[in-house]
Amino acid sequence: GESVGLHLPTLSVQEGDNSIINCAYSNSASDYFIWYKQESGKGPQFIIDIRSNMDKRQGQRVTVLLNKTVKHLSLQIAATQPGDSAVYFCAAWENNAGNMLTFGGGTRLMVKP
Amino acid sequence: KAGVTQTPRYLIKTRGQQVTLSCSPISGHRSVSWYQQTPGQGLQFLFEYFSETQRNKGNFPGRFSGRQFSNSRSEMNVSTLELGDSALYLCASAQGSLEKLFFGSGTQLSVL
Numbered sequence: 001g002e003s004v005g006l007h008l009p010t011l012s013v014q015e016g017d018n019s020i021i022n023c024a025y026s027n028s029a030s031d032y033f034i035w036y037k038q039e040s041g042k043g044p045q046f047i048i049d050i051r052s053n054m055d056k057r058q059g060q061r062v063t064v065l066l067n068k069t070v071k072h073l074s075l076q077i078a079a080t081q082p083g084d085s086a087v088y089f090c091a092a093w094e095n096n097a098g099n100m101l102t103f104g105g106g107t108r109l110m111v112k113p
Numbered sequence: 114k115a116g117v118t119q120t121p122r123y124l125i126k127t128r129g130q131q132v133t134l135s136c137s138p139i140s141g142h143r144s145v146s147w148y149q150q151t152p153g154q155g156l157q158f159l160f161e162y163f164s165e166t167q168r169n170k171g172n173f174p175g176r177f178s179g180r181q182f183s184n185s186r187s188e189m190n191v192s193t194l195e196l197g198d199s200a201l202y203l204c205a206s207a208q209g210s211l212e213k214l215f216f217g218s219g220t221q222l223s224v225l
Contacts, residue, residue, distance in 0.1 A: 034213060043117070043203050043216030044156070089156065100146070100169040101214070103156035 019077040023090035030092040117217035138206030145187040
């Protein structure tokens with residue numbers, strides 16, 4: 001089965017710096033990956049996704065990098081702001097597995113003013 | 114358009130009781146999935162319904178069940194509650210497969 005892990009449970013960055021959150025996955029059949037942000041008292045909120053036929057995708061201030069060779073993906077947040085403080089999850093699923101996602105354990109991002 | 118709505122927001126039950134949680138998906142979304150979130154285990158998939166049929170099921174005991182109605186609204190039921198069932202139960206909806214999921218704010222269940 002799939003297992004998804006994150007390298008660090010907590011990441012503390014200075015406001016204005018760039019943040020990098022890492023994630024490893026185990027199932028090479030995983031072909032779709034999503035990053036979610038969860039603020040206190042709320043459900044996870046979609047940030048950005050990437051399919052396995054890509055190795056990089058950019059959004060507004062966020063970039064996801066996918067390295068299928070080592071089964072690793074990362075989320076980069078540029079110019080981190082206090083509003084970025086939250087728990088970030090990566091999730092992966094396999095083709096034809098319906099909407100069953102396997103989530104990583106989460107990284108808490110703390111932004112210092 | 115309204116987001117995913119889960120009710121109730123908070124729930125306190127005692128061991129041995131049963132509980133029903135409700136989820137209203139985003140209008141037009143036919144897929145509803147449920148996740149359990151705990152500090153120790155993180156987010157774990159419970160099951161997914163699409164057009165009133167269970168399409169996928171996670172690795173949870175039979176005490177956890179669900180259903181979906183013709184209007185796509187979904188309920189999940191947990192019978193014979195245990196202390197370990199205390200968690201945030203999240204519902205997510207999607208239009209179909211391989212679409213990004215939209216999550217509700219969850220139901221926080223505490224079992225005493």
